[in-house]
Amino acid sequence: xxxxxxxxxxxxxxxxxxxxxxxxxxxxxxxxxxxxxxxxxxxxxxxxxxxxxxxxxxxxxxxxxxxxxxxxxxxxxxxxxxxxxxxxxxxxxxxxxxxxxxxxxxxxxxxxxxxxxxxxxxxxxxxxxxxxxxxxxxxxxxxxxxxxxxxxxxxxxxxxxxxxxxxxxxxxxxxxxxxxxxxxxxxxxxxxxxxxxxxxxxxxxxxxxxxxxxxxxxxxxxxxxxxxxxxxxxxxxxxxxxxxxxxxxxxxxxxxxxxxxxxxxxxxxxxxxxxxxxxxxxxxxxxxxxxxxxxxxxxxxxxxxxxxxxxxxxxxxxxxxxxxxxxxxxxxxxxxxxxxxxxxxxxxxxxxxxxxxxxxxxxxxxxxxxxxxxxxxxxxxxxxxxxxxxxxxxxxxxxxxxxxxxxxxxxxxxxxxxxxxxxxxxxxxxxxxxxxxxxxxxxxxxxxxxxxxxxxxxxxxxxxxxxxxxxxxxxxxxxxxxxxxxxxxxxxxxxxxxxxxxxxxxxxxxxxxxxxxxxxxxxxxxxxxxxxxxxxxxxxxxxxxxxxxxxxxxxxxxxxxxxxxxxxxxxxxxxxxxxxxxxxxxxxxxxxxxxxxxxxxxxxxxxxxxxxxxxxxxxxxxxxxxxxxxxxxxxxxxxxxxxxxxxxxxxxxxxxxxxxxxxxxxxxxxxxxxxxxxxxxxxxxxxxxxxxxxxxxxxxxxxxxxxxxxxxxxxxxxxxxxxxxxxxxxxxxxxxxxxxxxxxxxxxxxxxxxxxxxxxxxxxxxxxxxxxxxxxxxxxxxxxxxxxxxxxxxxxxxxxxxxxxxxxxxxxxxxxxxxxxxxxxxxxxxxxxxxxxxxxxxxxxxxxxxxxxxxxxxxxxxxx
Amino acid sequence: xxxxxxxxxxxxxxxxxxxxxxxxxxxxxxxxxxxxxxxxxxxxxxxxxxxxxxxxxxxxxxxxxxxxxxxxxxxxxxxxxxxxxxxxxxxxxxxxxxxxxxxxxxxxxxxxxxx
Numbered sequence: 001x002x003x004x005x006x007x008x009x010x011x012x013x014x015x016x017x018x019x020x021x022x023x024x025x026x027x028x029x030x031x032x033x034x035x036x037x038x039x040x041x042x043x044x045x046x047x048x049x050x051x052x053x054x055x056x057x058x059x060x061x062x063x064x065x066x067x068x069x070x071x072x073x074x075x076x077x078x079x080x081x082x083x084x085x086x087x088x089x090x091x092x093x094x095x096x097x098x099x100x101x102x103x104x105x106x107x108x109x110x111x112x113x114x115x116x117x118x119x120x121x122x123x124x125x126x127x128x129x130x131x132x133x134x135x136x137x138x139x140x141x142x143x144x145x146x147x148x149x150x151x152x153x154x155x156x157x158x159x160x161x162x163x164x165x166x167x168x169x170x171x172x173x174x175x176x177x178x179x180x181x182x183x184x185x186x187x188x189x190x191x192x193x194x195x196x197x198x199x200x201x202x203x204x205x206x207x208x209x210x211x212x213x214x215x216x217x218x219x220x221x222x223x224x225x226x227x228x229x230x231x232x233x234x235x236x237x238x239x240x241x242x243x244x245x246x247x248x249x250x251x252x253x254x255x256x257x258x259x260x261x262x263x264x265x266x267x268x269x270x271x272x273x274x275x276x277x278x279x280x281x282x283x284x285x286x287x288x289x290x291x292x293x294x295x296x297x298x299x300x301x302x303x304x305x306x307x308x309x310x311x312x313x314x315x316x317x318x319x320x321x322x323x324x325x326x327x328x329x330x331x332x333x334x335x336x337x338x339x340x341x342x343x344x345x346x347x348x349x350x351x352x353x354x355x356x357x358x359x360x361x362x363x364x365x366x367x368x369x370x371x372x373x374x375x376x377x378x379x380x381x382x383x384x385x386x387x388x389x390x391x392x393x394x395x396x397x398x399x400x401x402x403x404x405x406x407x408x409x410x411x412x413x414x415x416x417x418x419x420x421x422x423x424x425x426x427x428x429x430x431x432x433x434x435x436x437x438x439x440x441x442x443x444x445x446x447x448x449x450x451x452x453x454x455x456x457x458x459x460x461x462x463x464x465x466x467x468x469x470x471x472x473x474x475x476x477x478x479x480x481x482x483x484x485x486x487x488x489x490x491x492x493x494x495x496x497x498x499x500x501x502x503x504x505x506x507x508x509x510x511x512x513x514x515x516x517x518x519x520x521x522x523x524x525x526x527x528x529x530x531x532x533x534x535x536x537x538x539x540x541x542x543x544x545x546x547x548x549x550x551x552x553x554x555x556x557x558x559x560x561x562x563x564x565x566x567x568x569x570x571x572x573x574x575x576x577x578x579x580x581x582x583x584x585x586x587x588x589x590x591x592x593x594x595x596x597x598x599x600x601x602x603x604x605x606x607x608x609x610x611x612x613x614x615x616x617x618x619x620x621x622x623x624x625x626x627x628x629x630x631x632x633x634x635x636x637x638x639x640x641x642x643x644x645x646x647x648x649x650x651x652x653x654x655x656x657x658x659x660x661x662x663x664x665x666x667x668x669x670x671x672x673x674x675x676x677x678x679x680x681x682x683x684x685x686x687x688x689x690x691x692x693x694x695x696x697x698x699x700x701x702x703x704x705x706x707x708x709x710x711x712x713x714x715x716x717x718x719x720x721x722x723x724x725x726x727x728x729x730x731x732x733x734x735x736x737x738x739x740x741x742x743x744x745x746x747x748x749x750x751x752x753x754x755x756x757x758x759x760x761x762x763x764x765x766x767x768x769x770x771x772x773x774x775x776x777x778x779x780x781x782x783x784x785x786x787x788x789x790x791x792x793x794x795x796x797x798x799x800x801x802x803x804x805x806x807x808x809x810x811x812x813x814x815x816x817x818x819x820x821x822x823x824x825x826x827x828x829x830x831x832x833x834x835x836x837x838x839x840x841x842x843x844x845x846x847x848x849x850x851x852x853x854x855x856x857x858x859x860x861x862x863x864x
Numbered sequence: 865x866x867x868x869x870x871x872x873x874x875x876x877x878x879x880x881x882x883x884x885x886x887x888x889x890x891x892x893x894x895x896x897x898x899x900x901x902x903x904x905x906x907x908x909x910x911x912x913x914x915x916x917x918x919x920x921x922x923x924x925x926x927x928x929x930x931x932x933x934x935x936x937x938x939x940x941x942x943x944x945x946x947x948x949x950x951x952x953x954x955x956x957x958x959x960x961x962x963x964x965x966x967x968x969x970x971x972x973x974x975x976x977x978x979x
Contacts, residue, residue, distance in 0.1 A: 002926050016934075017918065020895055020944050024914065027896045051915030059919035063926055 006064040017060055021053055072397070079398040086370075090402070092759070093366050096752050097406035097453055098413065100359025101446060103352040103745065105414025106421050108445055111345045113422075113434040114263075114338060118331045120256040122198035123292075128299065128327035129260075129334050130289035130306065136321030139580065145286030146314065148272075153313040154289070155190065162196040162294075164189065165287035167272065168261060169279040174229070174268065176241040182229055186243070187259040187266040188275035194220070196292050197260065204237045204252030207271055216240065216247035217274035223255045225267035243268065246277045260290055262333025263434055290330055303327050344737065347815065351502065351745055356449065358498045358749050362756045363406075364457040365491040367399060369763040371461040396458045403454035411446050424737060488760050489796045495753040496800025496837060497807065502746035503833045504808040505815070508822045509739035511829075515821035516732050521724075522664025522673070523571060524610025527562070527695045528724040529703055530570035531555070531710065534688040538716055545682040548689045551713050552602060555691055558709040560702035562694045565609070566602040568681065569666075570690035571724055572731045576667055581677065583639045583651050596635060597666060597674050600681035606630070606661050608694050616647040616659030623658075624682045630659040635675040655679070668731060670820055699723050738818060750837070754844035757793055762848040765789065772852050773860030782853035789849035790842065797841040801834045808833075880920050882963060883910075885948060885956040888930060894943040895921060921946060929955050 006013060028046035033039055047053070083090045118124040132143035146154065151165045166189040173181040194206030201220070211218040221236070230236045239250050248270060258265030276283040293302050307325040310318045332338075371378075378391060418436050539547060548566060556564040569575055579598040588594070599605075603621040606613055619630055629651065636646035643660045650656055663673035681689070695702035703721050710719050722730070729736070765772070772785060812824040822829075887898050898921075899914045924930045929952035937943045948956070 002928065006926060013922075016944070017922070019942070021915075021918065023894075023941065023943055024896045024899075026941075028914070031900075049914055051913040053915060056915040056918050060922045063919065063922050 003064075003066075007066060007069070010061070010064040013064055014057065014061065017057060021050075021056065025050060025053075075394055075397040076401060078394070079401045082398065083401065089366065089370060092755055093363050093402055094406045094409060096359050096362045096366075096755065097403065097450075098409040099748050099752070100352075100356040100453075101407055101410025101449055102413040102417060103748070104356050104449060105411055105442065105446055106417040107345070107348045107352045109415065109418040109436055109438075109442060110422050110434075111349055112441065113436050114335075114341050115345055116332070117437070119197075119260070119262075119333050120199065124331035125329075126292045126295065127197070127260075127330040128291050128293055128302070129330040130291070131326045131328055132310070132318070133324045133326075134318065134321045135324070141320075143286070143317070145288045146310070147284075147286055147317075150310065150314040150318075151190070151287050151289075154309060155192075157309050157313070162192070162292035164193045164196045164290050164292075165272065166190065166193060166260065166290070167275055167285050167287050168259070168264070168266065169275065170264070172244050172268070172279055174241060174243055176229065176239065179229070184225065184243075184267045185259075185264060186268045186270055186275075186278070187261075188270055188272045188278075190272055190287075193269070194254075197290070199257035200255045201252050202255045203234075204250070206252050206254070207269060211251075212271050212273050214271070216249050217243075217270050217278075218251045219243070219248045219274075220252040220254050220269040221250055222258060222265070222267045223253055224258070224265070226253050243270070243278045246274070248274070248278075258435065260288070260330065260334055262335040263337050265435060288334065290334075291327060293327070299327050343817075344734065347738070347818075348741060351505070351741065354498045354501055355745050355749055356453075358495045358752050360453045360456050361491045361495045361498075362752045363399075363402070363453060364459075364461075365488055365495075365756045366759055367395075367402075367457045368461050368488055368491070369759055371395065372767065373763060392462055395461045396454070399454040399458035399461075400451075402457070403450040406453075407446050407450035410450075411443070414446075415442075424740065489792065489799075492753070492756055492760060492793075492796050493800035493803060495749075495756055496797050496841065497804030499746065499749040499753045500801055500804030500833060500837055501808050501811055502742060502749045503837060504804075504830065505811060506739065506742035506746040507829060507833055508812055508815075508819055509735060509742050511822050512818065512820045513732060513735050513739050516669045516735060519665065519669040521572070521669065521728060522611055522662060523724065524694065525724045525728060527697070527699055528571070528609060529693055529695065529699045530722050530724070530727065531691040531693060531706060532570060532688070532720040532722075533691055533710065533717055535714070535717065536687045538714065539687055544685045544687045547687075548602075548681075548691075551710065552691060554709045554713050555693060555706050558702070558705040560696050560698075560705050562696045563604060563608040564691060564693045565605045566681065566689045566691045567605060568600045568684070568686050568689055570692065570722070570727065571609070572665065572667060572669075572727045574667060579677070581639075581651050582653070583649075586639050593638075595675075597676040599666075599676060599678045600684045600686065601678050602681055605678065605692075609692055610694070611664050612662045614660050614662055615643050616657075618659055618661070619678065619680055623680050626680065627655045628658045628680070629655045630661055630678040631657055632661050632673065632676045632678075633663045634673050635677060636660050638675055651677075669728075735818065735820070750840055753837075754840055757797075757841055757844045758848060761789060761793055761845045762851075764792070765848050765852045768852075769855060769860055772855050773857040776853075776855060777857035777861075785853045786846075786849050789852050790845055793841060793845040794838075797838055801837060805830060805834070878959075879963075880916065881924060882956070882959040884917070884920060884924065885929065885952055885959065888946055888948045889953065889956055892945050892947040894937065894945050896943075898946070924952070928952075 025043075025046050028049060029039075029042045032042035032045055037045065050056075119127070121127070130145070134141045134143065145167075146165065154163060155165075166187050169186045169188060170183075172184055172186050174184045175181050189207065191207065191209035191212045194201065195208070202223070204220070207218055207220055219241075226232060226236060236250050237252070241248055241250060254269070258267070259269070270278065272287065291302065291306075293299065303325045306327070307323055310325065311323055381391060382388075415438060422434070422436070533548070533551065535544065535547060552564050552566055555561060568577060577598045577600075578595050580594045581596050582594065601619060603619060603623075605611075606618040613630075614633065615636075616630070619628065631646060633643055636643045639651075640646045640649060646657055646660050648657065661678070665673060666676060691706075693702065693706055703723075707719070707721070710717055772788075775785065775788075808830065809825050812819065812822070816824060883902055884898060887893065887901050893901065895917055899917055902910055921930070921932075925932060925946075929949060930946050931949050932944050932946045934942060935945050
């Protein structure tokens with residue numbers, strides 16, 4: 001312990017000792033003079049009697065410090081100085097490693113937020129979310145929650161003491177003490193929610209069973225809301241706020257918890273009973289069920305018990321067919337978008353892993369090249385007594401210093417890039433709801449990556465150290481040994497292989513995009529736009545069909561509108577309505593053959609949207625109440641053998657087919673058009689409809705007029721606007737994302753590989769200067785020198801391409817679901833990519849090789 | 865770097881520490897004083913290289929056997945004074961007894977057995 005204190009204070013101790021020794025010498029000198037010695041002689045006699053002051057101080061010093069610590073610090077200082085002296089090398093090395101780390105950090109942050117992070121509650125692995133399916137005949141209906149009476153009876157059942165239900169309401173306007181309204185997202189929860197789920201309430205209290213019937217409603221707010229809206233004001237507890245005009249009182253603040261829906265954070269938690277008052281539009285939505293299972297209960301047993309309870313006490317919905325209950329893992333929160341983001345993120349992690357490998361190999365190559373040029377220095381150090389371990393430690397520390405700097409740069413850049421990445425992701429807006437958090441796992445991850453890179457980079461140099469010890473004996477080597485060459489070339493080949501993977505991937509994605517863009521969607525792209533109108537909860541039992549008919553009328557009268565129609569779904573939607581159809585005279589054993597897409601459309605749908613009618617006629621206003629339908633070509637071909645005989649046929653007992661429309665793409669551009677049937681919308685009474693408008697000229701002007709028309713019809717509506725072009729782009733969002741990512745990463749990879757190659761050739765030239773000088777003196781032409789220097793890089797690049805080709809085939813095979821019109825093995829494409837890589841590599845190697853041809857033999861020999 | 869410097873001392877290793885402790889058991893002294901005292905009392909026989917005193921003093925300090933503080937000497941010069949601690953006193957006692965046992969043993973070997 002005293003030793004540690006001494007270590008910290010060692011400079012002070014050193015000064016003290018120096019003063020003490022000086023004092024001692026002075027006293028001795030004085031005594032000698034008193035005894036009669038000559039003052040000058042006394043001084044040297046005093047020092048002679050004392051002994052070697054420097055060694056005395058060294059001996060004392062050794063007692064104070066841990067020698068290994070001192071020499072370690074010395075190494076670090078030396079490494080830093082060395083790196084500072086070669087700024088270009090340092091910059092390239094830091095940038096290459098930093099790029100790899102930055103990409104990994106960005107993707108890992110996003111992946112952590114979306115895929116990996118658990119909820120911050122007690123024992124999150126015990127939470128499970130309910131999902132039910134009711135099967136009847138060939139159809140199945142998915143149930144995401146239960147209605148209020150069922151929830152009440154479930155809560156009374158003793159089996160599930162820890163069953164909670166909640167609903168979400170978004171866009172609720174929160175007003176507090178004179179501040180302007182602020183939209184928040186709410187979770188309306190049952191009384192046992194906080195007790196069962198267990199988030200940390202760090203101020204005030206949580207909502208309990210007793211608050212179920214309170215007025216004003218007791219609410220809990222999130223720490224994030226408290227920070228942003230209330231400025232961490234401690235007096236917020238007990239304060240009255242209004243939510244959508246309803247009074248509520250804040251009773252508690254919950255920390256690091258945004259509700260059970262992972263991709264959309266809730267900031268306010270209120271009792272379920274208050275939900276009906278605060279947000280009537282969601283009052284009739286089913287409540288999501290989440291249960292906390294005790295460790296002893298198996299999931300299967302719980303599912304069976306819940307199914308039995310639902311069948312017995314639940315609403316008739318659960319008895320309509322065969323009920324299957326699933327209790328899915330909810331430890332990371334519930335998310336519908338997570339599954340669609342899984343594939344892109346896993347692929348992203350794999351890609352940045354590849355880039356990181358390239359960055360490591362690059363850094364290793366750079367360090368190796370520099371080590372080769374420092375052979376003399378290491379030889380001298382070995383000669384004056386540095387052990388092999390000492391030299392090895394020096395190399396490792398140099399690599400570590402580099403890695404630490406690169407890691408710091410990469411961490412900062414990656415953390416900044418993560419939000420950009422999440423915005424660019426295909427399901428961009430919904431994935432952005434996941435909260436990115438900077439936590440220790442990120443730092444640990446970066447540290448591990450950096451250390452691994454440093455270790456790998458140093459390892460390469462260490463291998464050379466073992467063999468390069470007799471360096472000085474060789475008169476300061478000026479020629480590069482075969483072994484060193486081989487390792488450096490192996491590293492470059494690895495980089496080229498990985499770059500090939502990324503380049504092939506990028507090209508495949510671009511071609512996919514191109515192919516997708518050339519698929520005709522089957523409807524008008526230029527002047528059409530879609531307005532989604534959701535009137536749920538606003539109609540209060542009124543006639544939805546009439547409501548939307550009036551809206552359509554208003555819209556068609558708006559300025560700049562050529563035609564307006566509607567359907568229950570817009571264009572190129574992921575959602576689809578499927579129904580079963582029975583055709584007289586058509587029988588089949590497979591259920592799938594009876595399914596068809598259903599569209600509930602308004603008058604003049606096909607003319608407005610731009611789908612040409614090929615037989616018969618479209619649906620007009622007069623067909624409102626009639627049992628008629630228009631089918632697409634695919635439908636006609638499948639059931640009737642062709643479009644000619646479709647018109648006039650009857651399906652589903654009493655529906656007359658009055659026309660056949662050309663095929664179009666309804667959800668995705670991939671694959672053939674599915675069978676589709678279009679029927680009038682009026683009988684269906686849907687409160688949410690997509691109004692599709694064709695503008696006379698530029699859609700933008702018409703959109704403004706339509707927006708006003710919608711507001712005039714009903715000011716409470718919040719319509720969504722998208723042009724047909726935007727929808728087309730959105731349907732290719734995933735492919736665009738991957739093309740962009742692959743493009744960026746392959747550009748990085750190519751840059752790194754070329755930089756590595758450039759450095760390797762440059763060092764090779766500087767090492768072989770004397771040899772080249774001799775060759776030139778003996779009459780070698782520039783062409784020969786060039787060929788000599790380029791032969792190595794050429795072979796290495798070809799080897800790398802050969803190495804990477806099978807890898808690229810495997811990669812394309814595993815990503816085949818993303819590709820469109822691109823096969824995993826396409827010799828032409830592979831050749832083109834390989835050729836491009838080769839050209840880039842040769843270009844990178846050309847410049848230093850050219851310098852080799854300019855060597856002046858006379859000057860070179862003089863410098864030997 | 866070699867740590868042993870036995871060649872520089874004319875004493876058995878460890879004895880220097882004992883001498884220092886014994887010197888300090890009498891009175892508080894500074895480094896020069898300790899060197900002078902040993903030289904005088906041993907009548908110049910024990911040639912302690914004065915410099916070797918100081919690492920020994922540091923070592924004893926780290927072991928907690930002596931303590932030091934800066935003060936002013938007789939003619940107002942700044943000097944560092946050392947004193948023995950309780951632990952040091954105990955260690956001195958142990959060293960003294962083991963040293964005398966050692967001397968007795970050597971004496972027995974050297975002295976021929978009397979008839």
